[in-house]
Amino acid sequence: MTVKIRFFARFRELLGTDIMTDVVAGMMFSSLITTIAKKNPEGYDAIFDEKGTFREFVILMKNGKRIDIADAAKTPVEDGDEIAVFPPVAGG
């Protein structure tokens, strides 16, 4: 099955966007993002802390619905999912 991952802002600079990837059934949200983010160490560090958990400000969405960071490890991705990962943009 195939899912689409969209990064925004700083995450996009480091990891690209609109990444189509094949995933195995039952793969969890956090595992998927970890795998993709590991392609660039700086990108991984921007999203995950040293313990490998999502940084608290990271926003995760699946098909337009918010996924709580605490639930990312137990939320499976499904065929055709569109996943958005982004930071709050702070400057003014």
Next chain:
Amino acid sequence: MMLFGDEGQERLKKAHIFIAGAGGLGSPVSLYLAVAGIGTITIADMDEVDRSNLNRQILHFDRDIGRKKTASAEEKLKEINPDITVNAVDMKIEETNAANLVGKADGIVDALDNYPTRYILNDVAIAKKIPLFHGGIRGFYGQVTTIIPGKTPCLKCIFPKAPPKEVFPVVGVTPGIIGILQANEVIKYLLGSGLLLMGRLFIWDGMQAHADEICVERNPACVACGSVVKKKTTAGKRK
């Protein structure tokens, strides 16, 4: 004004908008609201103009380096539209003074550079039941949404945790684009026309020249506005 007639122009004239920040976003927001004829503009900032600001903070000129941003802003806004009232507030926005500073304004424009102060104004907007026109920028990226307390998610629903403080470069046109969108939202809100960015986070990628929109939802357990939702539900049940 042919677009919205005398009645619309009169609405703008009677309006009072509070702009938090006279920097990258505050510059285009205040200039466009001033020339649109918003009757009263209060603009708050505590900084002085620095040379490094000048690539984007178009309210301030080379000659203003070292001056208070509020003094520079007041001068330019009064010059560009002498028929409006401009209140420049040279003060740090804090929990203790925010509600007083906003006063009886009809809306708050978030032209800030940090989330802790944004959260303070989010609380003020909720308490006063007035809109918060949010904008944020970084590099070539920007985001905009319009928060209407009781109707849309608040800033804490969308961004519950502040990102770490960082210093980053911004290309001048990014706050130009985002600030103009915020000003456009303010004008539509005051006129009561058009479709606002309610429950919609508009995301601009200047590198790709591409805009996205993400649907954002209210968090019923939100620490900032959750009680507003609860109160409304309770009131509804009583009826």
